[in-house]
Amino acid sequence: MDLFDQKKENKSLTTLIFEKIREDIINDVYKNDEKIIEAKVAEEMGVSRTPVREAIKQLELDGLVENIPNRGVIVKGVTPQDIEDIYTMRLAIEGIAAKWSVERMSEDALKDLKDIYELMEFYTVKKDIEKIFELNTRFHEVIYKASSSRYLEHVLTDFQQFIKSTRKISLATEGRVEEALKEHKKILDAFLAKDIKAATDALIYHIEHSKCNAGKMVDRTTK
Amino acid sequence: MDLFDQKKENKSLTTLIFEKIREDIINDVYKNDEKIIEAKVAEEMGVSRTPVREAIKQLELDGLVENIPNRGVIVKGVTPQDIEDIYTMRLAIEGIAAKWSVERMSEDALKDLKDIYELMEFYTVKKDIEKIFELNTRFHEVIYKASSSRYLEHVLTDFQQFIKSTRKISLATEGRVEEALKEHKKILDAFLAKDIKAATDALIYHIEHSKCNAGKMVDRTTK
DNA sequence: TCCAATATAATTGTATACACTTACTCACAC
DNA sequence: GTGTGAGTAAGTGTATACAATTATATTGGA
Known part of the structure; x- marks a missing residue:
């Protein structure tokens, strides 16, 4: 995806993806209780699953998504x-x-x-x-x-x-x-x-x- | 490593490693400003780098380690x-x-x-x-x-x-x-x-x- | 028709492979 | 002796491959 082509500010893909998804959750682009599928996000952004996973793991710690083992993560937006x-x-x-x-x-x-x-x-x-x-x-x-x-x-x-x-x-x-x-x-x-x-x-x-x-x-x- | 053999509580390796390292930072096992090398930790725990990386990414968000792109992460303990x-x-x-x-x-x-x-x-x-x-x-x-x-x-x-x-x-x-x-x-x-x-x-x-x-x-x- | 059992697909979890960047070493020039 | 630079090693960043788990579809029987 062109958004990430330039890799501004020396940030890693993981960081960029983290910020993008966080933004999207906070701005209600990802709705509450919506399921996030790694592979789908990865494809949309034109990257591999690895940085997406890492980003999601960070979001989990922030409380913005909830991880149910082996089943996926669901968005827990800010009400x-x-x-x-x-x-x-x-x-x-x-x-x-x-x-x-x-x-x-x-x-x-x-x-x-x-x-x-x-x-x-x-x-x-x-x-x-x-x-x-x-x-x-x-x-x-x-x-x-x-x-x-x-x-x-x-x-x-x-x-x-x-x-x-x-x-x-x-x-x-x-x-x-x-x-x-x-x-x-x-x-x-x-x-x-x-x-x-x-x-x-x-x-x-x-x-x-x-x-x-x-x-x-x-x-x-x-x- | 035997600690992780049983995988208690349905937790993923990432979660277990996260908790382990966090504990170690908080209890000063990892000293302040110490460098954490993924591969080393992975080998010590008998796992691959992947879950270690994910755990470290989480610690980063918690402020317990600081990531310097392409150079590694250093421990930022609790003073x-x-x-x-x-x-x-x-x-x-x-x-x-x-x-x-x-x-x-x-x-x-x-x-x-x-x-x-x-x-x-x-x-x-x-x-x-x-x-x-x-x-x-x-x-x-x-x-x-x-x-x-x-x-x-x-x-x-x-x-x-x-x-x-x-x-x-x-x-x-x-x-x-x-x-x-x-x-x-x-x-x-x-x-x-x-x-x-x-x-x-x-x-x-x-x-x-x-x-x-x-x-x-x-x-x-x-x- | 409905239920259960099993096969199949989708998705996550983990490991490995490769690319890229940074640090280190040692030789060579001055 | 010191500084510089090429070459090498070490480590992170990303992609891919495979394993394990869970969801879904299908088929056969009652």
Whole structure:
């Protein structure tokens, strides 16, 4: 398949396939409880079964598919309830992240955060949702990384992946990009001022707001 | 290798190897930054490279090894700092779990919890640390499952794995088993009474206590 | 017609083979 | 002695082959 011909970023087929299938599960291309057949996926992608198997094994660990020995794997997608739950957990952990990140963030990371915010401003004016979404992800990842906690970063980065679809929809609702920009400004300012409480509050406010918005979307799409 | 001859529990070689290596990383058999060579592991275990590769790919997702393309994987073990961080995150999420689990726990699960507790009592008298440890793990897993949140269960179960070594050491310290038993009694009673606040408090007290105890152990072993 | 038993197909699980990339060694030039 | 480069070895990445298991279809009997 042409998608994989170039093998960008030095990634292995396994990694590319993993990311592709994860994306497809999260975006509901693979429906819940659907069966995934290795050989079929392999043929569709023009590769052998080996990297597909390895990718599926990874998805299994992420909880996105369930393996029934000798019978196959079935998709266990992210339900609205799952997203709701993940947001709740994220809120709890993001509070910890805020504290650690403010305390430990390097000047370089602070500059990154500022740069990302400024790009956000730019693309918000241009209304380029795709770019904003990507910057949004990176903004939070810089904060996670600054926490200097490998597992905290790991958990929160994972969460971001799982709620990706919802975040995308949320951002596309009328007026949300401008709101989100303001919220990110507050977060940035708090980090620049090294104000733990302000940062925590701003982050939690931001996520609660996203969650609330997401909740609305879920309701709308499921009813 | 004889370990895998019987293939217990219908598990695939991949799964068995995954669990084995994870155990070995967590218990520091594989040292940090050590390189893992597929072929070597495969030979040691008397299997082909295929299931070993698949297992390693899973470990990668868990963050226990890091893959450098075409060069190999290196062990990224759980440091004392990691364990400290995981305990902190666990505390935050366990509070959420307590609430949901009390609300949603079925009578069957409640009975399981009670049964496990009673076995704990029994083995505490017998001072069978290994059994107590296993029951301890199951006790908390019943609570996680009762939350009816797939991802909460997933995250907390993972955490338990990562801090396994520390929990084991902690439990082996003088007088800790008896303390832990009392703490579990309080948790059980709160669940039986369906008292969310009491359950939350008891759980958090229990984990903080474990954490504190673990912290002491870390200090002792690293200095 | 319906059920059971058996053959057949489909699919996963594991092993092996080959390709590709990176690391290492040793000779040769300077 | 040191640096450079070809050649070799080691190791990962991917494809294929075969074994084991499970699902499906078919046939024969009641």
